[in-house]
Amino acid sequence: MNVYDAGRIADLLQRSHGMHVVSTPDSADLIIFNTCHIREKAEEKLFSELGRVKKMLERRDPVGQVVFAVGGCVGQADGAEIFRRAPFVDLVFGPQNYHELPRMLEQLADGGRRLCAIDAEAVDKFDALPETGHRGPVASVTIQEGCNRFCSYCVVPYTRGREWSRPVADVLEEVRVCLDHGAVEIQLLGQNVNAYRAMDDDKTMFDLARLIREVARMASVKRIRFVTSHPADMNDDLLQAFAEVAALCPYLHLPIQSGSDSVLQAMLRGHSVDHYRQWAQKLRRVHPDMTLASDFIVGFPGETDADFNDTLALVEEIRFDHAYSFLFSPRPNTAAASMTFQVPLETGRRRLAILQEHLNRIQLENNRRQVGRREEILVETTSRLGSGMVMGRTRGNRRVNFAADPACIGQMVAVEIIEGLPNSLRGRLV
Numbered sequence: 001m002n003v004y005d006a007g008r009i010a011d012l013l014q015r016s017h018g019m020h021v022v023s024t025p026d027s028a029d030l031i032i033f034n035t036c037h038i039r040e041k042a043e044e045k046l047f048s049e050l051g052r053v054k055k056m057l058e059r060r061d062p063v064g065q066v067v068f069a070v071g072g073c074v075g076q077a078d079g080a081e082i083f084r085r086a087p088f089v090d091l092v093f094g095p096q097n098y099h100e101l102p103r104m105l106e107q108l109a110d111g112g113r114r115l116c117a118i119d120a121e122a123v124d125k126f127d128a129l130p131e132t133g134h135r136g137p138v139a140s141v142t143i144q145e146g147c148n149r150f151c152s153y154c155v156v157p158y159t160r161g162r163e164w165s166r167p168v169a170d171v172l173e174e175v176r177v178c179l180d181h182g183a184v185e186i187q188l189l190g191q192n193v194n195a196y197r198a199m200d201d202d203k204t205m206f207d208l209a210r211l212i213r214e215v216a217r218m219a220s221v222k223r224i225r226f227v228t229s230h231p232a233d234m235n236d237d238l239l240q241a242f243a244e245v246a247a248l249c250p251y252l253h254l255p256i257q258s259g260s261d262s263v264l265q266a267m268l269r270g271h272s273v274d275h276y277r278q279w280a281q282k283l284r285r286v287h288p289d290m291t292l293a294s295d296f297i298v299g300f301p302g303e304t305d306a307d308f309n310d311t312l313a314l315v316e317e318i319r320f321d322h323a324y325s326f327l328f329s330p331r332p333n334t335a336a337a338s339m340t341f342q343v344p345l346e347t348g349r350r351r352l353a354i355l356q357e358h359l360n361r362i363q364l365e366n367n368r369r370q371v372g373r374r375e376e377i378l379v380e381t382t383s384r385l386g387s388g389m390v391m392g393r394t395r396g397n398r399r400v401n402f403a404a405d406p407a408c409i410g411q412m413v414a415v416e417i418i419e420g421l422p423n424s425l426r427g428r429l430v
């Protein structure tokens with residue numbers, strides 16, 4: 001979502017100030033740090049990066065008038081505190097305030113100093129943004145922001161704000177523009193995307209499944225994905241959509257966080273392990289090639305060895321195709337930060353390493369099982385593996401590198417999988 005927001009900020013400043021994105025801070029007039037507050041590490045990274053870039057520019061000759069801005073969720077959470085820790089910062093704004101940037105830049109030019117905008121709801125933002133300037137085969141479109149679930153470890157409800165769904169007509173219009181600009185894959189984004197609920201112009205209520213069907217009717221849409229879903233917001237309509245909507249890719253990022261019911265309860269996740277297990281089974285039944293991805297937190301307050309072993313057992317049972325795993329990070333305002341029985345850091349680190357061993361082994365085994373399959377690949381970019389190679393994704397969201405003319409970027413091609421690696425596949429153009 002931060003990548004999406006950064007793109008929209010670029011669209012906005014292009015229109016208001018004729019600015020364009022440059023590839024190094026050296027040649028920039030304005031440097032925006034678009035930040036994440038989900039774990040402490042991400043927050044600390046902001047301050048070290050700010051210092052690094054500032055130093056780098058000081059060495060520049062001659063030193064220009066560079067504006068420093070901090071946006072995103074650290075901006076929202078820390079606000080004016082950022083000016084204290086990094087006094088050279090000129091602007092701070094939250095994830096729901098970036099549409100105010102043109103005005104803030106004007107104020108700065110008029111002599112204003114240390115301006116901060118961190119108080120709006122998502123509702124105003126999209127109306128103030130210009131048409132998306134997105135180019136390329138894969139386009140993300142934010143359809144939902146914020147979250148009302150208040151999982152006990154999570155800052156999102158405090159930084160992105162309350163749950164809000166973008167009106168159907170706005171979403172469809174942005175999808176249309178992306179398609180006109182050459183997109184063939186549309187990724188619908190939301191913090192809790194399967195909680196999407198909004199009206200269309202006729203006052204008909206749309207949930208995510210209905211929105212997907214509407215997007216799928218647009219002529220040039222070849223692929224649709226959505227991230228990230230919550231297990232407690234799954235429903236049978238969405239399941240049916242996987243069976244019936246040809247463009248909807250068989251890929252679901254459905255975080256479980258822990259394989260222990262008592263930990264899930266303390267996390268206030270609102271579902272049990274068995275609820276998750278049943279959805280995993282239903283999804284695989286409705287689409288045999290379903291790629292299932294998840295997130296895990298280890299070292300949550302009170303997590304015992306037995307709880308952790310339950311997580312390992314669940315991982316072995318579900319055999320996730322992909323997963324992100326994190327050490328619990330206490331976050332401001334959240335209930336979990338002040339819970340008793342915090343897990344010692346060393347124990348948490350050890351558990352994380354063990355969990356990742358299991359996840360990585362299973363991912364590699366699943367990737368190796370792809371060998372011999374013929375897959376439809378949407379070619380996205382040239383490959384980091386070298387010239388003559390391109391990278392694309394299977395419908396199940398697996399990355400595949402293979403030799404091909406870069407002219408095929410943006411096209412669908414048939415590829416035979418020849419090797420399964422830890423994080424990607426190797427293929428051969430058919």
Ligand code: SAH
Nearest residue numbers: 153154191228255295296297326327328329
């Ligand atoms: N809305 C999504 C995910 C939002 S944050 C959901 O509910 O699943 C992305 C991931 O970051 C979470 O799934 C969780 O695994 C991780 N995360 C969030 N808060 C965290 C914290 N305090 N410490 C460690 N990991 C955290």
Ligand code: SF4
Nearest residue numbers: 147149150151154156
């Ligand atoms: Fe955070 Fe996701 Fe829980 Fe919302 S549902 S509070 S975004 S982890």
